[in-house]
Amino acid sequence: MGSLNLIYACLITSGVAMTKRKFIRKICLLGDGGVGKTSLVRRCVLDMFSDEYIKTFGTKVSKKVIDLGEVELTLMIWDVLGQKASTLHEAYYKGAYGALLVCDLTREETVRSLERWRDDLFQVIGEKPLVLVANKSDLERVVKEDVLAEVAGSFGVDFTITSAKSGDGVDEAFLELGRKIMEESD
Ligand SMILES: Nc1nc2c(ncn2[C@@H]2O[C@H](COP(=O)(O)OP(=O)(O)OP(=O)(O)O)[C@@H](O)[C@H]2O)c(=O)[nH]1
Numbered sequence: 055m056g057s058l059n060l061i062y063a064c065l066i067t068s069g070v071a072m073t074k075r076k077f078i079r080k081i082c083l084l085g086d087g088g089v090g091k092t093s094l095v096r097r098c099v100l101d102m103f104s105d106e107y108i109k110t111f112g113t114k115v116s117k118k119v120i121d122l123g124e125v126e127l128t129l130m131i132w133d134v135l136g137q138k139a140s141t142l143h144e145a146y147y148k149g150a151y152g153a154l155l156v157c158d159l160t161r162e163e164t165v166r167s168l169e170r171w172r173d174d175l176f177q178v179i180g181e182k183p184l185v186l187v188a189n190k191s192d193l194e195r196v197v198k199e200d201v202l203a204e205v206a207g208s209f210g211v212d213f214t215i216t217s218a219k220s221g222d223g224v225d226e227a228f229l230e231l232g233r234k235i236m237e238e239s240d
């Protein structure tokens with residue numbers, strides 16, 4: 055047996071090559087009503103989309119396993135309603151390791167209100183990794199990229215452009231947040 059094969063066999067018998075480190079982390083999606091939070095979760099978890107708008111009442115938790123190389127990360131995704139009822143939100147935020155801040159590229163006010171969503175979140179869980187998600191890229195854009203860059207810059211985070219409808223950028227947004235969360239835990 056060659057020495058490489060021998061090393062490989064040793065790794066397998068010791069379990070090193072077989073096992074990924076596994077983590078489970080709660081994340082939240084925040085942003086105004088109708089920006090596409092539920093649709094992003096549906097696209098990410100089920101690879102489906104619907105044009106129908108059913109306001110989220112209460113909260114829904116979905117699970118998505120992502121592969122980050124030597125780490126397997128299970129995201130428990132909390133889809134929080136987009137209404138301004140911060141007493142309710144507090145309970146949803148508890149225990150979250152990070153969040154996607156979602157706005158709608160067709161409505162600039164949804165970008166401006168992200169600051170309040172972030173502040174609400176940080177009041178409950180402290181500063182945690184965020185990714186700014188600018189959704190509905192398949193529609194005609196009203197929000198300019200420099201406005202996104204300015205808001206994201208003021209939060210010290212990156213932004214990702216997505217379409218829950220076409221799927222563009224959706225997996226990347228969840229992956230990016232997952233990566234950031236795991237970097238924090240190192
Ligand atoms: N064209 C297009 N429509 C989208 C996209 N994402 C969501 N929508 C539509 O926008 C509407 C609202 O989407 P939801 O995912 O329910 O929005 P939400 O942020 O969960 O809304 P709340 O639960 O009220 O907070 C629905 O009609 C969706 O079909 C997208 O990327 N492109």
Ligand SMILES: [Mg+2]
Pocket residue numbers: 091092093108109110133134135136
């Ligand atoms: Mg919803």
